[in-house]
Amino acid sequence: MFKRNALSLAAMLAVGGMAASPAWAQQAQPQRVEITGSAIKRVNAEGPAPVEVITKKDIEKTGATSVNELIRSIPSIDIFDQGELASNSPAGSGTANVGMRGLSSSETLVLLNGRRLPINALYDSSGAGAAFDINSIPISAIERVEILKDGGSALYGADAVAGVLNIITKTDYRGGEATIGYGQSSRSDGKEKKAGLLFGFGDLSKDRFNVMLGLDVLKRDPILRKDRELTRSVDFRRFGSSDGRSSFAPQGNIIDPVTGGFVNQTYTPCPAENTNPVGRCRYDFNASLLTSYNGADRVSGLVMGSFQVTPELKAFAEVLLGQTKDHFEAHPVPDFFVVPITNESQRPYEIPADYGLGPDKVYVAGRFMQGGPRITDRKSEISQVAVGVDGTIGNFDVMANLSRGESKVRNQDRNYYDADKWVAATTSGQLNPTVGTNDPAFVESLKLRPLRTGKSVTEEANFRFGGDAFNLPGGMAKYAVGAQYRRESLNDTPDPKTQAGDVVGSIQQAPVDASRNIKAAYAELSLPILKTLESQLAVRYDKYPGVSQTSPKVGIKYTPVQAFAVRGSYTESFRAPVLKQLFGAQEQGAINVTGPAECQILGVPLDANGECQVNAFQVNGANPNLKPETGKTFNLGVIVDAGPFNASVDWWRIKKKNEIGAPTVESAIRQGFWNREGARFNIFTNLQNIAERENEGVDVDARFRMPNTAIGTVTIRESLTYYNKQRRRDSASDPLDEYNGTYALPRWRNTFSVSSELGPWSFTGAVRSVAGFIDEDDPQNVSANSRKVGGHEELDVQVAYTGIKGLTLSGGVKNLLDKMPPFSNTNATDNQYTQMGFAELYSPRGRFWYLSVNYKFF
Template sequence: MKVKILAQAIAAIGLLGSGFAHAADDAGNQLERVTITGSNIKRINTQGSLPVEILKKDDIAKTGASTVVQLLDTLTSISSVTAGTNSNSFVPGAAHASMRGMDAKYTLVLLNGRRLATYAQLESGTDAFTDLNTLPLSVIESVEILRDGASAIYGSDAVAGVINFKTKRNYQGVDTYARYGQTSAGDGMEQAAGISAGMGNLEKDGYNLLVSFDAYHREPVFYSKHDAIKSRDFRRFGGDDNRYLSTWGGWRTSSKSQYYAMPYCNKPLVTKASGQTICPIDYDEQDAQVSPRTTRYGVLSVLTKKLDADSQLYMELGFNQSRTYLQGGNNFLNAITLQPGDAAYPTDPNLIAALKAQKPGFTPGKDNITIYRGLNEGWGRDRDATSNTYHSVFGYTTSFKDWDFDASVNFSGNDVTNKNQDYLTTLEDSLSTGNPSGPTYNPFIHGNPASSLTPFQALNTNTASSSLQALELKASKSELFNLPGGPAGFAAGIQWWRETLESKPDDNSQQGLVMNSAPQSYLNASHSIFAAYGEFNLPLAKNLEVQLALRGDHYNDFGNTINPKVAFSYRPIKEVMFRGSATSGFKAPSFTQLHLTRTAYDSVKDYDQCRQQGIPDNKCPANSTKIVSGGNPNLQPETNDSFSLGVVLQPVKDLFASVDFYRINQKNVINAVDLEDVITNPTKYPGAIVRKASAPGTLGDIDHVNTPYQNAGGLSTSGLDIDLRYDWSLGSYGKLKLENQHSRLLSFKDRKLASDPWLEELDYAVQPRWKNVFTAEYSYDKYSAGLTARSYASYKNLTQAISNTATLQGKSQRVPSYTAFDVDFTVSPLKKLKIGGGIKNVGNRIPSYFSNSSTPGTFSGSDTDLWGRTYYVNVNYKF
């Protein structure tokens, strides 16, 4: 039967729309069996019991995405993405995606159905993930997103879902592309180019070789050029004046008083709502970067050799290098106390007069002075991050008596080198003892000579590497035995893989000599996993199909786990299908959660100190505070169970609708102690807040906060995925395609400790209720044009359920929803030439501002919308 005829027949009985796919060979144009994400059984009818979203090459192009991360950010099934542009990140330059509102570590990323090595550095110092920036978008032929737990099929990290990227198969010819884009403000220029060449036809020539090369470069995006972020004075959005005290600097003589701005400010001083007086120099106006300069290139080759009619050898080799240069603002002196007689203590009569003019009660030579300021004379807190990723697969497939066999070995790895511009703790010491190599840095003035800082500068190099070695043997049969509904399918296999991670901080970091950073430990860890699995596809009746799967994993460091899965699809009538699944999962602690101490900085409002000083909660200022989390060798694995139930409707050929409900429950969730919970409820965590020395009866400044890892409590989330599509034929006038995708959370409950009550986090900043994407595409002859509306939900103007509601005084109760529009076009003036382009955020819409965040500058929705209107053009030519 011809492909077109059979596809139309299947569509008529309601099987198309959410996962139907087919492939044909060139010789006979016959349907071949393919494997869809979520199963190991090859089938012709690929629509089954699991909700799989499939994006083809053309679908990807019309999103206007230039990277994998930008593509995923347009999908409602992806709850959040991290693009790798944050200079304070543990993983600068790396990117990942999350599903179901859960962390990225619960989403499994595959390339052609196989694992990749995780990024050698971990998100937040704990969470392993696959760097999406190592996957050039141009070589991706399709993306399959399984919106369902798949631990029984793929392993314990497929809790929230699976994203499988697939490359071209049996391709002949040459495919080239070029892309250019930039923001309407003139920054963020990006250029990309690539070529893919395939030769040999498997059926005619007995082999196929695909080789591709891709290069991508983007210039920085600057805060100063974009209205949403050009100033840290967010009062224009109903927020606070968040211009940094440290940009110019501040001083005080008592922890009970606010900081005064350093003398000699050449602008009128500004008193913020908290009562703090600052010199209003705006860091965001100083050509600071919101997105860094990035360069990536990658090569990929796939060779398939046909041995006979039923057997093939295959090889896949890939290499990608990504380099990101992040300008991370100023290094800074964080609450350093000077005593009389210290080298940097003020003695100049003019300076003392200026200080007394600000605070008449200041007694020089008697009062201690605490200073806080950025080192804007020296080098910034910049990072040069280089990531090299390699991937190789060697395999053999054969068929024997209707059985399909596949054996493969997989070697992949990632090496990361971060060169960080730091200052050593000897700079802090020199403020007391003096600079033996030159003048002592004077924190009260600007324009210090370079020689006062350069002796303490250090270009520290931190390296890390990860590797994956894997072996898999599997067998499947599409027609094992007959049942009333048709032949039963079966798949079984064994897997073994070994993961390693080596993290080697610079010697200065290991010895604790880097200013504003705790000692970083060397780590060399590994573990191995052996797994066996089996899967049945059982058509129990003509309209009832059941999937049964069972997987057992043995971790050499955490023992055994067995995870079953059952799924079904039921079609009471040809226009309606019900589907559902239930499964369990297991997530072992990461190497760093077990063994490594990490240090980060976060914005913290010290409510207890503010109350002691008579400062109300809503005026309590946020300060950058050191957060120390320690490894815990007593951690236990997380366990979870998930459930889904949905309905697919196709009353007529061109109308499709689906609704899928899901619920995920987690136990023994591993997290660092929640920082906001510690600050809001300090008595609940004795010893967590460590303060600096102070006078009796007064609370000193916070030195650091301990947030160790623990099996904190639990998580329970549920929601709906809704998809509605209509293809409207306009006859000789073309075709109109309308689609609306909606992801809605119904509940997101957690508890910080096992002894805590459950808290509903839904409708707070951590979990807005919904995300919606509507697309309309008109096509006629060689032309097409599309409009996409991306909408993001409103939410309470609080971070989470435990947030201090007193901070809302005078502020809006809610952060409003917002919608951004994108347009795209495609034209094919020649058979082999396709030109496309578009505008993202065509209305130059500013995302809604989260005015009550303790982290200033937090907006809703997509980060790229902060860049304003963005233009792009693509050219694709096939030889």
């Protein structure tokens, strides 16, 4: 029904356009273009709002094989790449999202040709990962990327709190080109093979139509943690840190059922090399199996058809399809096992009778190695279909389109166990989880193959018209008004056993089946008050079920001389909770509690070294009473365009209230949000409107172009994002803490590049650098003695040759100096993170060389 309506609407507007403009001849006039962030087309691309443009040429110089790799070279984009690095996240592994301004990825709106894309079908109950997976777009079809840096877009949605990333594809492409490429690390792993095809025919100006097809294929081998010195072992004492090996050891560490603490005695003998000084057995999960950079098997395609209805009106149809297959392996099942007492020394730790597990039993924290690694085969499919018209009918600029986007994800798990059968088998002694000599057939009879499926759908209708309003001293004022209707739905269905928490080795996952309708209207005015002064006024009204909000925007640009301008803007944002935050249930994940103060609150004694480790479960959950988040964004900047030199410097500030978040594990323990179930501790961090945030920074983008030098045309570019503040309050009773410069929140990111074009040759060198930070993720723990993590730089070089007709040969080296990420103790010791020993801002790939061949065949 939705697709039929789209075609009908396009046809009606096409007929109307032909009736309004019967003459085909088009008069020469300045080309007006639509700039991301404004509904009004303009001749001058620089408006009051700060928009960064990454051209096709810029993209090629990075050597990027995916959109996710491309954004690593853009300082205004935040990097926290857990989806590409971690292979044991049920929702996040294999995905890549975009974040800006120190905010979450769900607060940056990702568009394809100005239209919303569906969010990932599987995301955490906290709302993390409720964003579009940018790896789904074929990079070969991209014409440019535009980044709107002031939040709360009146045109696209007031929920774009951090900003908008608009990926714009080619629209009138003629010819064909094929690309093949190969790359690998200097350690002969992480191999990448890519192929791309771009084909288009039809000339809009002559034939009145154009059809374009883009197809990308990427296959990438994983990099294992064991194959890098930094990540080879979670025993980080070699870096002056602690032994992070897991207490869920195959030999089974016995637990005191009264205190819930370890008694430093194992169920079966532990090898001496795996025993820590107090007698606890350890397991090194970084020493095998786990990846430090995930493999990938991706296919993405884009088909776009355009038809010139009249010289002023174009109709289009667009289809985006993408598929990703991932194979993830995690270590064999860890859990708290109930096993029979095997000798009298275990008797003091016998499980009390009122636990209902029978006499002569003890708890052990173990890992059942015989069952093999836990395996997840993930298949993700993305589709987006859009049809519409765009152009002029009479004196009106008109745009209308309908789109439907769908994300489908299928996680098929193996080597997990039915909890009921498992408890019966271990309690009775039929299965000993600390040895590898159990009857294989019996082991297989206990196994489950949990299946989790998800589907996220976004259907949207947009209509907009505008034109001239009235004369002002600076020219003609222009207006645009529009309306949007959007329907969002989410179906996330874990295996029934997983929903009940009855799968050994997995976390409890909540089902969601919810939808909602959203209506919006907006208006924009472009006011050339003087020849040197223009203003942008906009307002947007959003109506969600049970709540609505009006969000204004004001922008101004003053150009006293042609080479210099000042601009500023104020925007309000409004972001309703995503569906799973409202309608999901509780989910659980294993964590370690190591803080002495928290252990004492939990009643777990410290060991002889004054340390402790409590294996607990963090319980997250939705909250149907959540309120929308609200925010205010301020921007003030200058633009210089003086011949060979051009630059922009923009100061910005975002203030948010009612931010949806969860108390930290430490805060939850301090507030008493925990309980015990036998030897198991549950820490409750359910969602609340508790947070307040204030982020502030400066963006700098400067270029200097020198033509006709001895080494050709040289371009020098400096691009910097610097954070002045990243403040957050996690609850009403907490202070507004400064997180700027703490774990994974560096004060600045910078890219400095020099490129030269000399005849058929082009050369590019770029230094990408990230500031260091204090190695603490809680500002209240920061002191003068806090450990510092150093900055990190990587040098990329590329050379390209176009001296053979139709052929482009390019090759380069990323991270030429083979710099490894700096060590982070916070990452190493806290399993909220990857525990690879470095913040998720970088990659351990090291030096990586690549070659690419592009041939334009007509």
